[in-house]
Amino acid sequence: MTRVLILLNSSRPSTSETFIRYHVDQIAITYINLYHFGKINNYFKSNHFVRKIQNKAIDILTYLKFRRTIKKNKINIVLAEYGMVGADAVHYCKLLKIPLVVHFHGHDAHRKKILKNYEAGYKKLFEYASAIIVVSLKMRNALIEIGAPAEKIKLNVYGVDIEKINSIKQTEKKMLQAFSVGRFVDKKAPYLLILAFEKVLNLFPAANLYIAGDGYLFEACQRIIDAKKLNKSIFLLGELNHEEVLKKMSESVVYVQHSVEAFDGDSEGTPNSILEASAIGLPIVATAHAGIQDIVNDGENGYLVIEGDIDTMSKKIIEIFSLPSLSKEIGENARKKIETNFTMDKSINNLKLILTDAYEKQR
DSSP, X not given: OOOXXXXXXXXXXXXXXXXXXXXXXXXXXXXXXXXXXOOTTOXXXXXXXXXXXXXHHHHHHHHHHHHHHHHHHTOOEEEEESHHHHHXXXXXXXXXXXXXXXXXXXXXXXXXXXXXXXXXXXXXXXXXXXXXXXXXXXXHHHHHHTTOOGGGEEEOOOOBOHHHHHTSOOOOOOTTEEEEEOOSSGGGOHHXXXXXXXXXXXXXXXXXXXXXXXXXXXXXXXXXXXXXXXXXXXXXXXXXXXXXXXXXXXXXXXXEEOOOOOTTOOOOSOOHHHHHHHHHTOOEEEESOTTHHHHOOBTTTEEEEOTTOHHHHHHHHHHHHHOHHHHHHHHHHHHHHHHHHOBHHHHHHHHHHHHHHHHHHTO
């Protein structure tokens, strides 16, 4: 029987990391922040000698905390959330001779700076890890390209808590309302979504777009809305809790997202928001980006457009608004696909099987 320790890069998963929170709640015996004592090379940068001593102290304290947690809780396998955490944990796992599974999620497999900084660490990780979990086919190929053994890679897409979706209080649909949620960062390209929806307003001036989330592009996007006088049609909601996000989804008729590969290489994994919107029964209009392509079949449970193509994205949103019967059919297909392939139970059970298999192989 596996007794799992989950390693995080923070004290608790962020509000956007719903998938990690499910892992912590349903799989782990316990969890710890690997960087509780600080991050390596993050202290006394001006003095090499002092920095070296500081790093050694952090290393020793982290190892002692790691070992104490494992012994106290009788842990027999470690799950690292994010590739960087896994790379930083390899040394400790080797010392304690405990199997390590690493779960990649997105930027950790694609961002150029991370791949460069962790080139040596990822090499050690790929060699030692019992299994490497990815959430999209694009991510699988990206990791193989940088040296991950194909036989160690396991595909396990996030799942949706169907019971929670079913418990949402039904509200009347607002027939010209679109919704999106995500961090205001380059790979989400909220500014392109705003420009696409501006074109929708030429035909449907009464339509509304609500975008939830926060990030460094939030103010820039608000300035675009202000400059183009779209304030009565496009609304930035800031960060919402999970229940508020699901409620806003349930009153909308289409979910929209214009994810792109950022200039620094950053890409999505498989956006949980698209899975949840599909489970609610919304047709999806999104870009053919990363794991989105694994979820949305163009013309069946949504529409896919090329990254940066705001003209086609606007046309697809217009099509959804223009044909309610088609929208309903596509939404029903989206719901069925989640129920068949992407439930939380299925994702969690598959993760448990991966961990059990990794543990058995190293016994």
